[in-house]
Amino acid sequence: MKILVLNCGSSSLKYQLVDMETEAALARGLVERIGIENSRLVHETDAGKVEMNEDIPNHQVAVQLAIDALISPEYGVISDVKEISAAGHRVVHGGENFSEAVIIDGEVKKAIAECSTLAPLHNPANLVGIEACERILDVKQVAVFDTAFHQTMPDKAFMYALPYGLYEKYKIRRYGFHGTSHKYVAARAAALLGRPLDELKLISCHLGNGASVCAIDKGLSVDTSMGLTPLEGLIMGTRAGDMDPAAVTFIMEKERLSPGGMEGLLNKTSGVLGISGLSSDFRDLEAARNEGNEMADLAIKMYCYRVAKYIGAYAAAMNGVDGIIFTAGVGENGSMVRREICEYLGFLGVSLDEEKNAKRGVEIDASAEGARVRALVIPTNEELTIARETLALVK
Numbered sequence: 170m171k172i173l174v175l176n177c178g179s180s181s182l183k184y185q186l187v188d189m190e191t192e193a194a195l196a197r198g199l200v201e202r203i204g205i206e207n208s209r210l211v212h213e214t215d216a217g218k219v220e221m222n223e224d225i226p227n228h229q230v231a232v233q234l235a236i237d238a239l240i241s242p243e244y245g246v247i248s249d250v251k252e253i254s255a256a257g258h259r260v261v262h263g264g265e266n267f268s269e270a271v272i273i274d275g276e277v278k279k280a281i282a283e284c285s286t287l288a289p290l291h292n293p294a295n296l297v298g299i300e301a302c303e304r305i306l307d308v309k310q311v312a313v314f315d316t317a318f319h320q321t322m323p324d325k326a327f328m329y330a331l332p333y334g335l336y337e338k339y340k341i342r343r344y345g346f347h348g349t350s351h352k353y354v355a356a357r358a359a360a361l362l363g364r365p366l367d368e369l370k371l372i373s374c375h376l377g378n379g380a381s382v383c384a385i386d387k388g389l390s391v392d393t394s395m396g397l398t399p400l401e402g403l404i405m406g407t408r409a410g411d412m413d414p415a416a417v418t419f420i421m422e423k424e425r426l427s428p429g430g431m432e433g434l435l436n437k438t439s440g441v442l443g444i445s446g447l448s449s450d451f452r453d454l455e456a457a458r459n460e461g462n463e464m465a466d467l468a469i470k471m472y473c474y475r476v477a478k479y480i481g482a483y484a485a486a487m488n489g490v491d492g493i494i495f496t497a498g499v500g501e502n503g504s505m506v507r508r509e510i511c512e513y514l515g516f517l518g519v520s521l522d523e524e525k526n527a528k529r530g531v532e533i534d535a536s537a538e539g540a541r542v543r544a545l546v547i548p549t550n551e552e553l554t555i556a557r558e559t560l561a562l563v564k
């Protein structure tokens with residue numbers, strides 16, 4: 170059985186065709202700049218990479234091009250579109266409606282649309298992708314929500330200390346994101362440690378362009394650093410994360426910013442980019458730091474300090490921790506960032522093996538011999554999780 174996994178952004182589409190017998194990705198691709206000039210599709214298989222520069226005016230055309238690439242006699246991996254048995258979609262916000270993946274029908278689409286007020290950039294794009302797919306493929310479709318895994322958080326963790334009526338009226342609360350990734354790496358951590366997940370207290374650090382920490386007790390999310398939106402918590406590539414909310418109104422007043430302008434500042438020009446004035450990419454920041462750039466150095470220090478503070482907080486929230494997981498672009502590859510974070514955590518019983526920690530992008534227990542709390546590097550695989558959850562529902 171082959172499952173098509175789709176992740177639609179406002180102007181992009183990522184796809185993967187997963188063979189469920191082997192759980193291998195047969196092909197993967199990215200359509201960029203949908204609806205903008207110079208749009209293109211990059212399609213990758215074991216045989217290599219092809220790039221197509223085409224006019225891609227909307228998501229429907231993008232989905233069609235992705236499918237054409239998958240069945241192409243030249244660089245395709247299947248001979249007929251009928252070989253695709255189901256489609257799984259990443260949907261960013263499921264609000265309080267979805268605590269697990271669901272088969273998409275009219276009601277589900279309506280609920281996803283209703284959650285658009287909470288994720289105005291993401292949910293409408295996810296829906297467009299779902300509807301484009303419906304017109305092209307005659308298969309069952311499944312929605313897998315970034316927020317679903319965190320629906321097990323207790324109210325003491327998900328409520329904000331605002332007037333309670335705002336929760337009742339607008340559902341203002343912490344939802345959390347990257348749930349698919351936190352769930353996947355927690356299961357892998359249990360396998361790597363050779364212990365049942367329901368005996369473990371884990372802290373998962375998903376450090377990519379967006380970044381969040383999750384406290385996972387017995388396999389369930391009990392707290393996470395992202396909130397109502399993916400802006401809260403850690404310092405990210407371009408997002409500010411935690412700060413005094415009074416600074417927001419102060420800056421708006423002084424800089425004469427509209428709500429949209431302020432949102433842009435907090436989401437797009439803050440984070441390590443805003444501090445360093447250089448880049449949101451840790452490869453650039455590390456290189457600049459090594460050349461003596463003080464602002465790059467400050468940005469990295471602030472970033473690692475914030476992650477360490479959350480790990481300390483979540484160890485307290487769970488009254489202990491067995492393992493700390495590093496995943497996503499920075500977590501999987503950034504040996505220096507991992508070392509700098511773990512330097513704060515000696516008191517917990519974390520100790521890194523320098524040689525193991527120097528490895529990049531592979532699943533490894535990077536702890537020193539005898540460390541009480543294990544430091545694990547686990548490459549995430551959100552697409553495989555989406556494919557598995559899709560299979561479980563359509564089977």
Ligand code: ADP
Pocket residue numbers: 376377378379406449450451452497498499502503504529
């Ligand atoms: P996204 O959130 O977009 O899925 P990723 O998980 O792919 O992001 O993470 C992207 C980030 O990973 C890059 O911006 C970069 O900072 C970081 N990264 C990638 N490779 C390395 C590396 N070798 N060393 C340090 N950081 C890296």
